[in-house]
Amino acid sequence: MKQPSKIFPISSSISDEGHLTISGYDTVTLAAEYGTPLYVFSEEDIRGRCREFATEFHRNGHHTRIVFAGKALLNIAILKIIAEAGLGLDTVSGGELEIASAAEFPMEKVYLHGNNKSDSELELALEKGVGRIVIDNPGEMFRLNRLAEDRGAKPKILFRIRPGIDPHTHAKISTGNIDSKFGFSLNEAMVSVPQAMALKNVEIVGFHYHIGSQIFEIQPFLDAMTTTLEFISEMQKVHGFVTQELDAGGGFAVQYLSDQKPPDIGVYAEAILGHFDNECGRLKIVPPGLTIEPGRGLIARAAVALYTVGVIKEIPEIRNYVCVDGGMADNIRPSLYGAAYEPYLANRMNETPDKVYTVAGRYCESGDILATDIELPAVKSGDVIVVPVCGAYCLPMASNYNGSLKPAVVMVHKGQARLIRRREVMADLLRCDIN
Ligand SMILES: Cc1ncc(COP(=O)(O)O)c(C=O)c1O
Ligand SMILES: N[C@@H](CCCC[NH3+])C(=O)O
Numbered sequence: 001m002k003q004p005s006k007i008f009p010i011s012s013s014i015s016d017e018g019h020l021t022i023s024g025y026d027t028v029t030l031a032a033e034y035g036t037p038l039y040v041f042s043e044e045d046i047r048g049r050c051r052e053f054a055t056e057f058h059r060n061g062h063h064t065r066i067v068f069a070g071k072a073l074l075n076i077a078i079l080k081i082i083a084e085a086g087l088g089l090d091t092v093s094g095g096e097l098e099i100a101s102a103a104e105f106p107m108e109k110v111y112l113h114g115n116n117k118s119d120s121e122l123e124l125a126l127e128k129g130v131g132r133i134v135i136d137n138p139g140e141m142f143r144l145n146r147l148a149e150d151r152g153a154k155p156k157i158l159f160r161i162r163p164g165i166d167p168h169t170h171a172k173i174s175t176g177n178i179d180s181k182f183g184f185s186l187n188e189a190m191v192s193v194p195q196a197m198a199l200k201n202v203e204i205v206g207f208h209y210h211i212g213s214q215i216f217e218i219q220p221f222l223d224a225m226t227t228t229l230e231f232i233s234e235m236q237k238v239h240g241f242v243t244q245e246l247d248a249g250g251g252f253a254v255q256y257l258s259d260q261k262p263p264d265i266g267v268y269a270e271a272i273l274g275h276f277d278n279e280c281g282r283l284k285i286v287p288p289g290l291t292i293e294p295g296r297g298l299i300a301r302a303a304v305a306l307y308t309v310g311v312i313k314e315i316p317e318i319r320n321y322v323c324v325d326g327g328m329a330d331n332i333r334p335s336l337y338g339a340a341y342e343p344y345l346a347n348r349m350n351e352t353p354d355k356v357y358t359v360a361g362r363y364c365e366s367g368d369i370l371a372t373d374i375e376l377p378a379v380k381s382g383d384v385i386v387v388p389v390c391g392a393y394c395l396p397m398a399s400n401y402n403g404s405l406k407p408a409v410v411m412v413h414k415g416q417a418r419l420i421r422r423r424e425v426m427a428d429l430l431r432c433d434i435n
Contacts, residue, residue: 004349005258006255007257009022009045010044014349022042022412023043023413024415025412028347030412030417034408035408038306038408039395040412041409043411046082049301049302050066053292056265057290065088066088067088067109068088069090073295079103083105088110088131089111091110092114097130098124109131110131123151126151135196141195145200145202153201159183160184160210161208165227167211167212167217173213174212189231193235206244206245206246207231207246208249209228210250213295221271225275226275229279232246233285245289253296254296258342296392299391304388305394308325309322311381323362324361328368329361330404330406332398334370335367341388341389343387344388352377353375357379395421409421
Protein backbone atom coordinates (compact mmCIF):
# COMPACT_ATOMS: atom_id res chain seq x y z
CA MET A 1 0.00 0.00 0.00
CA LYS A 2 1.27 3.46 -0.90
CA GLN A 3 0.22 6.77 0.57
CA PRO A 4 -1.61 9.10 -1.81
CA SER A 5 -0.95 12.82 -1.70
CA LYS A 6 -2.07 14.93 1.28
CA ILE A 7 -5.16 16.21 -0.51
CA PHE A 8 -6.95 12.85 -0.04
CA PRO A 9 -8.91 12.04 3.14
CA ILE A 10 -6.85 11.04 6.20
CA SER A 11 -7.68 7.32 5.90
CA SER A 12 -6.72 7.01 2.17
CA SER A 13 -4.27 4.56 0.70
CA ILE A 14 -3.41 2.92 -2.62
CA SER A 15 -4.01 -0.83 -2.96
CA ASP A 16 -1.62 -3.29 -4.60
CA GLU A 17 -3.93 -3.14 -7.62
CA GLY A 18 -3.31 0.61 -7.81
CA HIS A 19 -6.84 1.56 -6.65
CA LEU A 20 -7.56 4.42 -4.27
CA THR A 21 -8.91 3.11 -0.97
CA ILE A 22 -10.50 5.07 1.86
CA SER A 23 -10.67 3.46 5.30
CA GLY A 24 -9.82 0.20 3.56
CA TYR A 25 -12.65 0.52 1.01
CA ASP A 26 -11.73 0.29 -2.65
CA THR A 27 -13.25 3.38 -4.28
CA VAL A 28 -13.50 1.58 -7.64
CA THR A 29 -15.66 -1.11 -6.01
CA LEU A 30 -17.75 1.56 -4.27
CA ALA A 31 -18.29 3.29 -7.64
CA ALA A 32 -19.45 -0.02 -9.17
CA GLU A 33 -21.68 -0.84 -6.21
CA TYR A 34 -23.36 2.53 -5.65
CA GLY A 35 -23.02 4.06 -9.14
CA THR A 36 -21.48 7.41 -10.06
CA PRO A 37 -21.33 10.31 -9.48
CA LEU A 38 -20.70 9.23 -5.92
CA TYR A 39 -19.43 11.22 -2.94
CA VAL A 40 -17.43 9.17 -0.42
CA PHE A 41 -16.79 10.60 3.04
CA SER A 42 -14.24 9.31 5.53
CA GLU A 43 -15.59 9.33 9.08
CA GLU A 44 -12.03 9.14 10.40
CA ASP A 45 -11.19 12.34 8.55
CA ILE A 46 -14.20 14.22 9.97
CA ARG A 47 -13.45 13.04 13.50
CA GLY A 48 -9.76 13.86 13.04
CA ARG A 49 -10.43 17.44 11.88
CA CYS A 50 -12.86 18.02 14.77
CA ARG A 51 -10.14 16.87 17.17
CA GLU A 52 -7.52 19.00 15.42
CA PHE A 53 -9.61 22.19 15.67
CA ALA A 54 -10.42 21.45 19.31
CA THR A 55 -6.80 20.71 20.25
CA GLU A 56 -5.35 23.70 18.42
CA PHE A 57 -7.96 26.25 19.49
CA HIS A 58 -7.93 25.10 23.13
CA ARG A 59 -4.20 25.72 23.53
CA ASN A 60 -2.91 27.87 26.40
CA GLY A 61 -6.08 27.47 28.44
CA HIS A 62 -8.43 28.87 25.79
CA HIS A 63 -11.95 27.43 25.72
CA THR A 64 -12.77 28.49 22.16
CA ARG A 65 -16.22 27.32 21.06
CA ILE A 66 -16.01 25.49 17.77
CA VAL A 67 -19.12 25.84 15.71
CA PHE A 68 -19.33 23.92 12.42
CA ALA A 69 -20.63 26.07 9.54
CA GLY A 70 -23.30 23.72 8.23
CA LYS A 71 -23.64 25.54 4.92
CA ALA A 72 -20.45 23.71 3.88
CA LEU A 73 -22.25 20.36 4.14
CA LEU A 74 -25.45 19.41 5.92
CA ASN A 75 -26.34 15.77 6.29
CA ILE A 76 -28.02 14.08 9.24
CA ALA A 77 -25.42 11.30 9.67
CA ILE A 78 -22.57 13.82 9.52
CA LEU A 79 -24.29 16.19 11.95
CA LYS A 80 -24.51 13.31 14.44
CA ILE A 81 -20.71 12.92 14.26
CA ILE A 82 -20.23 16.69 14.66
CA ALA A 83 -22.53 16.69 17.70
CA GLU A 84 -20.72 13.69 19.20
CA ALA A 85 -17.44 15.56 18.84
CA GLY A 86 -18.96 18.29 21.02
CA LEU A 87 -19.05 21.04 18.38
CA GLY A 88 -21.78 23.62 17.84
CA LEU A 89 -23.54 24.32 14.54
CA ASP A 90 -23.95 27.46 12.47
CA THR A 91 -27.18 27.48 10.44
CA VAL A 92 -28.32 30.14 8.02
CA SER A 93 -31.99 29.42 7.33
CA GLY A 94 -35.12 27.74 8.60
CA GLY A 95 -34.31 24.84 6.28
CA GLU A 96 -30.90 24.29 7.86
CA LEU A 97 -32.50 24.56 11.32
CA GLU A 98 -34.97 21.81 10.37
CA ILE A 99 -32.12 19.55 9.22
CA ALA A 100 -30.29 20.20 12.51
CA SER A 101 -33.46 19.40 14.37
CA ALA A 102 -33.97 16.16 12.41
CA ALA A 103 -30.41 15.21 13.41
CA GLU A 104 -31.38 15.94 17.05
CA PHE A 105 -28.52 18.41 17.21
CA PRO A 106 -28.45 20.07 20.68
CA MET A 107 -30.29 23.32 19.93
CA GLU A 108 -28.52 25.30 22.62
CA LYS A 109 -25.36 24.85 20.52
CA VAL A 110 -27.00 26.13 17.32
CA TYR A 111 -26.43 29.61 15.90
CA LEU A 112 -28.84 31.13 13.39
CA HIS A 113 -27.27 33.51 10.86
CA GLY A 114 -28.77 35.13 7.76
CA ASN A 115 -28.93 38.58 6.19
CA ASN A 116 -32.66 38.45 5.40
CA LYS A 117 -34.36 36.23 7.94
CA SER A 118 -38.13 35.99 7.67
CA ASP A 119 -40.45 36.24 10.67
CA SER A 120 -41.19 32.55 10.32
CA GLU A 121 -37.46 31.70 10.48
CA LEU A 122 -37.05 33.83 13.60
CA GLU A 123 -40.12 32.17 15.11
CA LEU A 124 -38.72 28.74 14.29
CA ALA A 125 -35.45 29.67 16.00
CA LEU A 126 -37.41 30.76 19.09
CA GLU A 127 -39.53 27.61 19.03
CA LYS A 128 -36.46 25.38 18.74
CA GLY A 129 -34.62 27.35 21.41
CA VAL A 130 -31.41 27.97 19.46
CA GLY A 131 -28.39 29.14 21.45
CA ARG A 132 -27.67 32.33 19.49
CA ILE A 133 -29.45 34.41 16.88
CA VAL A 134 -26.98 36.52 14.93
CA ILE A 135 -28.60 39.87 14.17
CA ASP A 136 -27.72 41.31 10.79
CA ASN A 137 -29.48 44.70 10.78
CA PRO A 138 -31.43 47.06 13.08
CA GLY A 139 -34.88 46.15 11.70
CA GLU A 140 -34.27 42.50 12.48
CA MET A 141 -33.36 43.30 16.06
CA PHE A 142 -36.71 45.03 16.66
CA ARG A 143 -38.65 42.33 14.83
CA LEU A 144 -37.02 39.62 16.91
CA ASN A 145 -37.75 41.52 20.12
CA ARG A 146 -41.45 41.74 19.17
CA LEU A 147 -41.66 38.06 18.18
CA ALA A 148 -39.86 37.02 21.37
CA GLU A 149 -42.22 39.16 23.47
CA ASP A 150 -45.22 37.40 21.87
CA ARG A 151 -43.79 34.07 23.05
CA GLY A 152 -42.40 35.22 26.38
CA ALA A 153 -38.87 34.38 25.18
CA LYS A 154 -35.55 36.17 25.59
CA PRO A 155 -33.05 34.87 22.99
CA LYS A 156 -29.34 35.52 23.24
CA ILE A 157 -28.17 37.62 20.30
CA LEU A 158 -24.89 38.53 18.65
CA PHE A 159 -24.50 41.50 16.31
CA ARG A 160 -22.82 40.72 13.00
CA ILE A 161 -20.49 43.54 12.04
CA ARG A 162 -18.61 44.39 8.87
CA PRO A 163 -15.11 45.24 10.06
CA GLY A 164 -14.12 46.58 6.63
CA ILE A 165 -11.27 44.14 6.07
CA ASP A 166 -10.28 42.74 2.69
CA PRO A 167 -9.41 39.06 3.18
CA HIS A 168 -7.66 38.81 -0.21
CA THR A 169 -9.73 35.88 -1.39
CA HIS A 170 -12.17 35.49 -4.30
CA ALA A 171 -14.53 38.50 -4.44
CA LYS A 172 -17.59 36.24 -4.36
CA ILE A 173 -16.56 34.75 -1.02
CA SER A 174 -15.40 37.99 0.68
CA THR A 175 -17.92 39.07 3.29
CA GLY A 176 -16.38 41.53 5.73
CA ASN A 177 -15.73 44.44 3.38
CA ILE A 178 -17.51 47.77 3.83
CA ASP A 179 -19.38 47.06 0.58
CA SER A 180 -21.11 43.88 1.74
CA LYS A 181 -24.72 42.84 2.22
CA PHE A 182 -23.82 41.26 5.56
CA GLY A 183 -24.01 42.88 8.97
CA PHE A 184 -23.78 46.31 10.60
CA SER A 185 -21.12 48.89 9.90
CA LEU A 186 -19.33 49.94 13.09
CA ASN A 187 -21.18 53.27 13.05
CA GLU A 188 -24.54 51.54 12.73
CA ALA A 189 -23.65 49.12 15.52
CA MET A 190 -22.59 52.06 17.72
CA VAL A 191 -26.18 53.33 17.50
CA SER A 192 -27.92 49.96 17.68
CA VAL A 193 -26.10 48.40 20.64
CA PRO A 194 -27.58 50.78 23.26
CA GLN A 195 -30.98 50.30 21.65
CA ALA A 196 -30.60 46.53 21.92
CA MET A 197 -29.51 46.88 25.56
CA ALA A 198 -32.80 48.63 26.26
CA LEU A 199 -34.96 45.94 24.63
CA LYS A 200 -36.72 43.64 27.09
CA ASN A 201 -36.90 40.48 25.01
CA VAL A 202 -33.40 40.06 23.61
CA GLU A 203 -30.14 39.62 25.49
CA ILE A 204 -27.15 40.96 23.59
CA VAL A 205 -24.14 38.83 24.43
CA GLY A 206 -21.60 39.93 21.86
CA PHE A 207 -20.38 40.41 18.32
CA HIS A 208 -19.65 38.38 15.24
CA TYR A 209 -17.72 38.91 12.05
CA HIS A 210 -16.93 36.58 9.20
CA ILE A 211 -14.64 38.17 6.67
CA GLY A 212 -14.69 35.49 3.97
CA SER A 213 -13.72 32.00 3.00
CA GLN A 214 -10.58 30.16 1.80
CA ILE A 215 -8.32 32.86 3.30
CA PHE A 216 -4.64 31.96 3.02
CA GLU A 217 -3.26 35.05 4.78
CA ILE A 218 -3.26 35.27 8.58
CA GLN A 219 -3.13 39.07 8.76
CA PRO A 220 -6.77 39.77 7.73
CA PHE A 221 -7.96 37.55 10.61
CA LEU A 222 -5.85 39.60 13.01
CA ASP A 223 -6.93 42.94 11.55
CA ALA A 224 -10.62 42.03 11.83
CA MET A 225 -10.05 41.00 15.42
CA THR A 226 -8.25 44.24 16.32
CA THR A 227 -11.00 46.37 14.75
CA THR A 228 -13.69 44.44 16.61
CA LEU A 229 -11.91 44.39 19.96
CA GLU A 230 -11.34 48.15 19.71
CA PHE A 231 -15.06 48.50 19.06
CA ILE A 232 -15.81 46.24 22.05
CA SER A 233 -13.58 48.40 24.23
CA GLU A 234 -15.40 51.51 23.02
CA MET A 235 -18.79 49.91 23.81
CA GLN A 236 -17.56 49.19 27.31
CA LYS A 237 -16.29 52.75 27.85
CA VAL A 238 -19.24 54.57 26.30
CA HIS A 239 -22.20 52.32 27.16
CA GLY A 240 -20.84 50.15 29.96
CA PHE A 241 -21.54 47.14 27.77
CA VAL A 242 -19.41 44.12 28.68
CA THR A 243 -19.07 41.74 25.75
CA GLN A 244 -19.41 38.07 26.73
CA GLU A 245 -18.72 36.50 23.34
CA LEU A 246 -16.71 37.28 20.24
CA ASP A 247 -17.57 35.03 17.30
CA ALA A 248 -14.70 35.33 14.81
CA GLY A 249 -16.33 33.28 12.01
CA GLY A 250 -14.62 30.79 9.73
CA GLY A 251 -12.59 31.18 6.57
CA PHE A 252 -9.59 28.87 7.15
CA ALA A 253 -8.10 27.82 3.83
CA VAL A 254 -7.66 24.19 2.80
CA GLN A 255 -5.30 22.60 0.33
CA TYR A 256 -7.09 21.71 -2.94
CA LEU A 257 -3.94 21.13 -5.03
CA SER A 258 -0.71 19.27 -4.30
CA ASP A 259 1.36 22.41 -4.72
CA GLN A 260 -0.71 24.67 -2.45
CA LYS A 261 0.39 25.34 1.10
CA PRO A 262 -2.26 26.98 3.28
CA PRO A 263 -1.33 27.45 6.96
CA ASP A 264 -1.99 24.45 9.21
CA ILE A 265 -4.85 24.88 11.68
CA GLY A 266 -2.28 25.12 14.46
CA VAL A 267 -0.66 28.09 12.72
CA TYR A 268 -3.98 29.93 12.42
CA ALA A 269 -4.79 29.04 16.05
CA GLU A 270 -1.48 30.21 17.47
CA ALA A 271 -1.65 33.53 15.63
CA ILE A 272 -5.32 34.22 16.36
CA LEU A 273 -5.25 33.22 20.04
CA GLY A 274 -1.96 35.02 20.68
CA HIS A 275 -3.31 38.17 19.03
CA PHE A 276 -6.56 37.90 20.99
CA ASP A 277 -4.67 37.73 24.31
CA ASN A 278 -2.37 40.61 23.38
CA GLU A 279 -5.15 42.86 22.15
CA CYS A 280 -7.41 42.20 25.14
CA GLY A 281 -4.41 43.10 27.34
CA ARG A 282 -3.56 46.22 25.35
CA LEU A 283 -7.18 47.43 25.43
CA LYS A 284 -7.64 46.37 29.08
CA ILE A 285 -10.87 44.51 28.43
CA VAL A 286 -12.06 41.31 30.07
CA PRO A 287 -11.48 38.72 27.33
CA PRO A 288 -14.84 37.65 25.92
CA GLY A 289 -15.44 33.95 25.22
CA LEU A 290 -14.09 33.23 21.75
CA THR A 291 -16.03 31.32 19.07
CA ILE A 292 -14.94 30.20 15.61
CA GLU A 293 -17.07 28.83 12.77
CA PRO A 294 -15.02 26.62 10.44
CA GLY A 295 -16.89 25.02 7.54
CA ARG A 296 -14.48 24.14 4.74
CA GLY A 297 -11.56 23.59 7.14
CA LEU A 298 -13.53 20.88 8.93
CA ILE A 299 -15.18 18.99 6.12
CA ALA A 300 -13.62 19.73 2.70
CA ARG A 301 -10.89 17.08 2.78
CA ALA A 302 -13.17 14.39 4.21
CA ALA A 303 -14.70 13.56 0.83
CA VAL A 304 -13.84 12.63 -2.72
CA ALA A 305 -16.17 12.67 -5.70
CA LEU A 306 -16.10 9.69 -8.07
CA TYR A 307 -17.16 9.89 -11.70
CA THR A 308 -17.11 7.43 -14.61
CA VAL A 309 -15.44 8.48 -17.84
CA GLY A 310 -17.68 8.29 -20.90
CA VAL A 311 -16.73 10.15 -24.07
CA ILE A 312 -13.14 11.20 -24.74
CA LYS A 313 -12.89 13.94 -27.33
CA GLU A 314 -9.44 14.84 -28.62
CA ILE A 315 -9.27 18.02 -30.69
CA PRO A 316 -5.81 17.90 -32.30
CA GLU A 317 -3.51 20.70 -31.15
CA ILE A 318 -6.37 22.29 -29.21
CA ARG A 319 -7.54 20.22 -26.22
CA ASN A 320 -8.29 16.69 -25.01
CA TYR A 321 -11.66 16.50 -23.29
CA VAL A 322 -12.54 13.68 -20.91
CA CYS A 323 -16.28 13.76 -20.25
CA VAL A 324 -17.60 12.40 -16.96
CA ASP A 325 -21.11 11.59 -15.75
CA GLY A 326 -21.35 14.53 -13.32
CA GLY A 327 -20.07 18.11 -13.36
CA MET A 328 -21.50 21.50 -12.53
CA ALA A 329 -24.78 20.10 -11.18
CA ASP A 330 -22.91 18.41 -8.32
CA ASN A 331 -19.90 20.75 -8.16
CA ILE A 332 -20.55 24.31 -9.30
CA ARG A 333 -17.36 25.68 -7.72
CA PRO A 334 -15.13 25.67 -10.83
CA SER A 335 -17.82 27.45 -12.88
CA LEU A 336 -18.78 29.86 -10.11
CA TYR A 337 -15.38 30.80 -8.67
CA GLY A 338 -12.89 29.40 -11.16
CA ALA A 339 -11.98 26.96 -8.37
CA ALA A 340 -9.18 24.55 -9.27
CA TYR A 341 -9.30 20.81 -8.56
CA GLU A 342 -6.78 18.03 -9.15
CA PRO A 343 -8.47 14.87 -10.45
CA TYR A 344 -6.79 11.43 -10.57
CA LEU A 345 -7.75 8.04 -11.96
CA ALA A 346 -9.03 6.07 -8.96
CA ASN A 347 -8.43 2.78 -10.78
CA ARG A 348 -4.86 3.62 -11.88
CA MET A 349 -3.35 5.64 -9.07
CA ASN A 350 0.19 4.33 -9.63
CA GLU A 351 0.43 5.04 -13.35
CA THR A 352 2.53 7.94 -14.51
CA PRO A 353 0.55 10.88 -15.90
CA ASP A 354 1.66 11.45 -19.47
CA LYS A 355 -1.09 13.33 -21.22
CA VAL A 356 -2.89 16.62 -20.67
CA TYR A 357 -6.69 16.54 -20.30
CA THR A 358 -9.55 18.83 -19.45
CA VAL A 359 -12.21 17.08 -17.39
CA ALA A 360 -15.64 18.19 -18.57
CA GLY A 361 -19.04 17.46 -17.13
CA ARG A 362 -22.15 16.24 -18.93
CA TYR A 363 -24.24 19.41 -18.73
CA CYS A 364 -25.28 21.74 -21.53
CA GLU A 365 -22.84 24.55 -20.75
CA SER A 366 -19.36 25.14 -22.15
CA GLY A 367 -18.35 26.29 -18.68
CA ASP A 368 -19.16 22.88 -17.23
CA ILE A 369 -15.53 21.97 -16.63
CA LEU A 370 -14.24 20.30 -13.44
CA ALA A 371 -10.51 20.76 -14.15
CA THR A 372 -8.59 22.35 -16.98
CA ASP A 373 -5.36 21.04 -18.51
CA ILE A 374 -4.33 18.51 -15.91
CA GLU A 375 -2.01 15.56 -16.40
CA LEU A 376 -3.38 12.01 -16.30
CA PRO A 377 -2.29 8.63 -17.66
CA ALA A 378 -3.90 7.98 -21.08
CA VAL A 379 -7.59 7.91 -20.14
CA LYS A 380 -10.03 5.23 -21.34
CA SER A 381 -13.79 5.19 -21.30
CA GLY A 382 -14.90 3.40 -18.12
CA ASP A 383 -12.01 4.74 -15.99
CA VAL A 384 -13.04 6.17 -12.63
CA ILE A 385 -12.06 9.79 -12.10
CA VAL A 386 -11.62 10.82 -8.48
CA VAL A 387 -11.72 14.46 -7.44
CA PRO A 388 -10.34 15.04 -3.93
CA VAL A 389 -11.37 17.81 -1.50
CA CYS A 390 -15.07 17.69 -2.39
CA GLY A 391 -16.51 17.62 1.13
CA ALA A 392 -17.40 21.33 1.33
CA TYR A 393 -19.72 23.47 -0.79
CA CYS A 394 -20.27 20.84 -3.51
CA LEU A 395 -23.34 18.85 -2.40
CA PRO A 396 -25.13 21.76 -0.64
CA MET A 397 -24.81 23.84 -3.83
CA ALA A 398 -25.88 20.97 -6.12
CA SER A 399 -28.80 21.44 -8.49
CA ASN A 400 -31.08 19.44 -10.77
CA TYR A 401 -29.81 21.28 -13.84
CA ASN A 402 -30.62 19.46 -17.07
CA GLY A 403 -32.85 17.08 -15.13
CA SER A 404 -29.89 15.62 -13.28
CA LEU A 405 -30.28 13.53 -10.16
CA LYS A 406 -28.28 14.55 -7.10
CA PRO A 407 -25.58 11.98 -6.25
CA ALA A 408 -25.57 9.31 -3.59
CA VAL A 409 -23.30 9.80 -0.57
CA VAL A 410 -21.47 6.98 1.19
CA MET A 411 -19.64 7.16 4.51
CA VAL A 412 -16.80 4.74 5.12
CA HIS A 413 -15.34 3.88 8.48
CA LYS A 414 -13.45 0.93 9.94
CA GLY A 415 -15.16 -2.04 8.29
CA GLN A 416 -18.36 -0.24 7.40
CA ALA A 417 -19.55 1.52 4.25
CA ARG A 418 -23.02 2.99 4.62
CA LEU A 419 -25.24 5.07 2.40
CA ILE A 420 -25.90 8.36 4.18
CA ARG A 421 -27.85 9.94 1.34
CA ARG A 422 -29.57 7.98 -1.40
CA ARG A 423 -29.19 8.97 -5.03
CA GLU A 424 -32.18 10.91 -6.28
CA VAL A 425 -34.55 9.03 -8.57
CA MET A 426 -36.66 10.33 -11.47
CA ALA A 427 -39.70 10.67 -9.17
CA ASP A 428 -37.72 13.24 -7.10
CA LEU A 429 -37.52 15.43 -10.20
CA LEU A 430 -41.30 15.45 -10.61
CA ARG A 431 -42.23 15.69 -6.92
CA CYS A 432 -43.08 19.39 -6.93
CA ASP A 433 -44.55 19.98 -10.38
CA ILE A 434 -48.32 20.36 -10.69
CA ASN A 435 -50.16 19.85 -13.99
C1 LIG B 1 -21.16 33.44 8.92
C2 LIG B 1 -20.27 32.37 8.38
N1 LIG B 1 -19.58 31.62 9.23
C3 LIG B 1 -18.77 30.62 8.81
C4 LIG B 1 -18.62 30.35 7.47
C5 LIG B 1 -17.71 29.24 7.09
O1 LIG B 1 -16.67 29.62 6.30
P1 LIG B 1 -15.54 28.58 5.89
O2 LIG B 1 -16.23 27.43 5.25
O3 LIG B 1 -14.71 29.32 4.95
O4 LIG B 1 -14.84 28.20 7.13
C6 LIG B 1 -19.31 31.12 6.52
C7 LIG B 1 -19.11 30.92 5.07
O5 LIG B 1 -18.33 31.58 4.44
C8 LIG B 1 -20.17 32.15 6.99
O6 LIG B 1 -20.87 32.89 6.13
N1 LIG C 1 -19.64 28.58 -1.34
C1 LIG C 1 -18.32 29.10 -1.18
C2 LIG C 1 -18.02 29.45 0.24
C3 LIG C 1 -18.87 30.55 0.73
C4 LIG C 1 -19.43 30.38 1.97
C5 LIG C 1 -20.52 31.19 2.50
N2 LIG C 1 -20.27 32.48 3.04
C6 LIG C 1 -17.29 28.18 -1.78
O1 LIG C 1 -17.62 27.20 -2.34
O2 LIG C 1 -16.13 28.42 -1.74
